[in-house]
Amino acid sequence: MATTHPYYAEKGLSAAFYDTVTAADARLEGDLEIYASLCPPGGAILELGAGTGRLTFGLAERGFSVTGVDIAPAMLAQASAKRAELDPAIARRVELKRGDMTALDLKQTFDLVICPYFTLAHVPRGAAWKNTFATASRHLKPGRLAAFHLPRLEIMRMPGPADPSQPVLDQPAPSGGRLLLYVRERSFREDVGRMDQVMEYVELDGRGAVLRRSLERQIFYYTDPAPLAAGEHLAPERDPIPLGDVGDIHVFLKA
Ligand SMILES: C[S@@+](CC[C@H](N)C(=O)[O-])C[C@H]1O[C@@H](n2cnc3c(N)ncnc32)[C@H](O)[C@@H]1O
The missing domain is CATH 2.20.25 (N-terminal domain of TfIIb)
Structure with missing residues (x-):
């Protein structure tokens, strides 16, 4: 087999066609509404792995302030280009930052942290998952929620x-x-x-x-998220929310 490249790399087609592929993926239908329902109206949301802003801008259009963090410049560049086309009143509610969710400290707290569409599954289970839960916990106000969409093991x-x-x-x-x-x-x-x-x-x-x-x-990668989240003061808040028969959104409450 010819050389393979990592996902979302510079000049890679997975980054270039991310929006084409996700727009055709019915298994993601409804995720925006689920995340919106987890945040108080007008609240501040931290999105870990914001990518091209598939959810980021829709959440800003619903009145939330959204900080989107992503590690991949090829994805963030598309998000920035889209923000430049937005109504300035909505664009003002979006901040995009390059960062690694396993080691992030924005010195700011939010009303909701989301880690959508299998983003946590991109990093090795174990220390990287634990550190991502620590990031979520560090950026959440007490009594607020964190939502992680994970693929099902089967x-x-x-x-x-x-x-x-x-x-x-x-x-x-x-x-x-x-x-x-x-x-x-x-x-x-x-x-x-x-x-x-x-x-x-x-x-x-x-x-x-x-x-x-x-x-x-x-x-x-997959493992049961609950024990790692518990170590970072995040307790399951409800049963995981099924999405598209392939994954579940795990919702945790910050103590
Ligand atoms: C499947 S995309 C999700 C994008 C967007 N949230 C959505 O739902 O469409 C996963 C994103 O996670 C990003 N990512 C992977 N590992 C990351 C890390 N350690 N820190 C921040 N972002 C990461 C990737 O660059 C990619 O943009």
Whole structure:
């Protein structure tokens, strides 16, 4: 197999086509409303792994102030470009920062911390998860909530498609051509709770010729979040909220 690149890298197609892929993903439907319902009206939200701002701007449009932190410049650049196009009254409620959620201290507290769409699963379980829960706890006012959307273990254990030569997604691309997405390899290691998959992004022009392609390795980790969160003064506040049959939003209360 040709060289694979990490997800969301500079010039990577997973970053370039993030909005195309997520817009087509019905399994995320309703997440914005769930997060909005967890915050008092007009409250301040910290989003860990804000990416291209898929949720960030929608939350600001609903009257919240949102600080979005992300480690990947390729994702933050898209979020910044979108903010520049926003109504200034809404743009003023959004702050974007480059940072690592496993070691973040903004010296500020919020009414809600969110870590959406499997962002916590991107970092190794164990110390990195514990440190992310510490980040959430450090940035929360007492009595407020933190919400972490995690993939389900049974989904991570699933084998890849029976025929890896068939795209799992075929969507119009913003360039006027098409984006094809393939799962070329997938494996799961029980001992470390790690799913490893190689995705191939292929962009075609309007006549079907390949414009760009890139192989990108996506890694997700899983463990029960509750014991690690408990060590950082975050207790489960309700049963996890199911989302799209593939994941759950785990909601914790800061003591
Ligand atoms: C699946 S995207 C989620 C983006 C957005 N919140 C959404 O729901 O569409 C995961 C994001 O987490 C970011 N990320 C991964 N590890 C991170 C870390 N240690 N600190 C901050 N962001 C991280 C990635 O760069 C990526 O933009």
